[in-house]
Amino acid sequence: xxxxxxxxxxxxxxxxxxxxxxxxxxxEQVLQAASAPTDTPEEQEEKLRDWDPVDLLVPExxxxxxxxxxxxxxxxxxxxxxxxxxxxxxxxxxxxRVLAVERLRKVNxxxxxxxxxxxxxxxxxxxxxxxxxxxxxxxxxxxxEDRGEGIFLQLDENAVAAWEKRVLxxxxxxxxxxxxxxxxxxxFSDTADQVDPDTRLKPPRYWLVHTFAxxxxxxxxxxxxxxxxxxxxxxxAWPAAEGRDxxxxxxxxxxxxxxxxxLGGLVQLSExxxxxxxxxxxxxxxxxxxxxxxxxxxxxxxxxDFLHGAACHCCVMASETSCERANRFLDRRxxxxxxxxxxxxxxxxx
Numbered sequence: 001x002x003x004x005x006x007x008x009x010x011x012x013x014x015x016x017x018x019x020x021x022x023x024x025x026x027x028e029q030v031l032q033a034a035s036a037p038t039d040t041p042e043e044q045e046e047k048l049r050d051w052d053p054v055d056l057l058v059p060e061x062x063x064x065x066x067x068x069x070x071x072x073x074x075x076x077x078x079x080x081x082x083x084x085x086x087x088x089x090x091x092x093x094x095x096x097r098v099l100a101v102e103r104l105r106k107v108n109x110x111x112x113x114x115x116x117x118x119x120x121x122x123x124x125x126x127x128x129x130x131x132x133x134x135x136x137x138x139x140x141x142x143x144x145e146d147r148g149e150g151i152f153l154q155l156d157e158n159a160v161a162a163w164e165k166r167v168l169x170x171x172x173x174x175x176x177x178x179x180x181x182x183x184x185x186x187x188f189s190d191t192a193d194q195v196d197p198d199t200r201l202k203p204p205r206y207w208l209v210h211t212f213a214x215x216x217x218x219x220x221x222x223x224x225x226x227x228x229x230x231x232x233x234x235x236x237a238w239p240a241a242e243g244r245d246x247x248x249x250x251x252x253x254x255x256x257x258x259x260x261x262x263l264g265g266l267v268q269l270s271e272x273x274x275x276x277x278x279x280x281x282x283x284x285x286x287x288x289x290x291x292x293x294x295x296x297x298x299x300x301x302x303x304x305d306f307l308h309g310a311a312c313h314c315c316v317m318a319s320e321t322s323c324e325r326a327n328r329f330l331d332r333r334x335x336x337x338x339x340x341x342x343x344x345x346x347x348x349x350x
Contacts, residue, residue, distance in 0.1 A: 041136055058244045061236045064099065064152055064251075072102075079147075080104050083267075088276035092346055095279070097154035097249075100270040104150060106255045109143040149263075150234075150253025151220075151270045160205050160248040163345050164239070167204040172299065172333065172343060176309065177201060179300035183307055202325075205248050206237040208334045208345050210325065211286075213250045214316045215335070219282035223274075225265035226254050229319040283348045287336050289315035296338045309333055310341075 064082070066073075074081040081103040087095070112129040132138055167173050177198070184197035202210075213233040221228035234251035238244070254266060269278055289295040295312045309331030311317060317327045337344035 054238055054244070057234075057236055057238075057247075060234075061247045061249070064236075064249070065097075065154070074103075078105050082152075085270050085275070086272050088272035090280065091272070091276040092279060092283070092348075094156050094159055094346055095153050096156045097152075098270060098272075098275060099152040100267045101150040101152055101251065101253060102267050104148055104253060104255070106146045106148070107143055108146070109141050111141055144257060146255035146257050148253050148255030149266050150251050151266055151275070152249065152251045153216075154249040155209070157246055157248055160208070160345070161239075161246065163208070164204045167334065167343055170343065172309070172331075172341070173204060175299050175301065176207075176307075176331070178302070179305050180307060182303065183305035186305060202329045203237070203239055204334065205239065206235065207329050207331055209235050209237040209248060209250050211311065211316060211330045211332060211335050213252060214311075214318050214323070214330060215282040215286045216250075216252055216278070217318055217322055218316075219278050219285070220252060220266065220269060223265075223278070224269055225263060229321050230254050230256075231266075232322050233324055235324065280348075283336065283346055286315060286332050287338070287348065289332070291315070293339070296332070297340065310338060 063080075068082060068084050072081065072083045081101070083100040083102055085098040085100055087098060091098075110132065112131050114129060132141060180201045181197045184195075184200065210233070213235060217228055217231045217233065220226075221231060224231075231252055231254050234253060236247040236249045236251075238247055240246040252266065269275060289310075289312065291312050291314045295315060296310045298308075298310055298312075300306055300309070307328040308317075310333050311327075311330035316330050316332060317323075320326070332338060333341045333343045335344055335346055336348060
């Protein structure tokens with residue numbers, strides 16, 4: 001039984017009749033993919049070796065930056081619906097674009113698993129990825145489809161680039177970099193011996209966007225109707241590289257397998273008057289922590305190897321379901337000028 005016949009059987013094709021529930025166009029695409037020649041094991045290993053997780057985010061970033069004709073655009077395939085929002089008069093000028101993500105769909109598929117080392121922090125994925133089946137390419141895999149809503153914010157790239165250049169020359173960044181090297185060497189297995197830790201250190205703009213996302217999650221949860229644990233971040237923060245433009249933005253969203261993720265609470269807070277209150281309040285609260293001055297002055301020193309600065313569970317850190325980096329790469333000093341530090345990106349006026 002050939003691949004095409006297997007695909008027909010799995011899809012429920014009986015005598016040329018489409019009984020799958022898919023549209024004819026979607027069914028044709030599935031059948032073409034099923035009948036396409038598969039990669040050789042060598043080609044698959046090369047793709048895994050050269051794969052960068054950022055590659056998944058680049059198309060999303062480009063789509064979010066597209067010009068929207070009118071006030072709303074909907075993708076007919078995915079159902080992704082974006083609506084433009086005006087900037088409020090008092091919204092921080094460093095935020096240049098606001099979108100209400102009225103509908104979105106997220107699909108999670110399990111293709112393998114790793115042990116000991118996180119996939120995103122060590123670059124020898126082909127050696128460490130444990131497959132789900134004995135065959136090189138499984139015929140199917142477990143997946144979930146969730147739907148939800150969110151808010152997208154873009155930061156001023158020129159301002160971010162200038163700020164990032166300034167931060168890279170500071171002692172604070174030197175301390176974070178050295179702590180990351182110590183963390184990497186101590187906490188990862190022998191498979192990471194040939195990996196340069198600096199290639200796994202997120203750039204300053206990532207720390208900025210990540211910390212900003214966390215304080216927004218905390219503030220949005222107070223009024224959007226969703227709990228903080230049900231909100232999650234999607235971060236777009238990388239410098240310019242071959243084949244991709246620089247990015248500095250974030251998507252705060254909630255998704256669920258049922259209707260709980262589509263109640264509209266986040267979309268309502270994207271309205272200009274409400275959003276500027278949320279952002280302003282989040283930044284003001286981030287300027288103070290109940291653990292200050294210990295928190296505001298926290299800087300990793302040898303032999304310490306923690307991967308955050310002025311951040312703790314009282315002010316910035318989020319639940320495991322919300323953070324994509326396990327509360328790593330966070331520092332309030334990159335958001336605001338804290339006592340003894342002038343590295344803040346945002347200018348907050350009381």
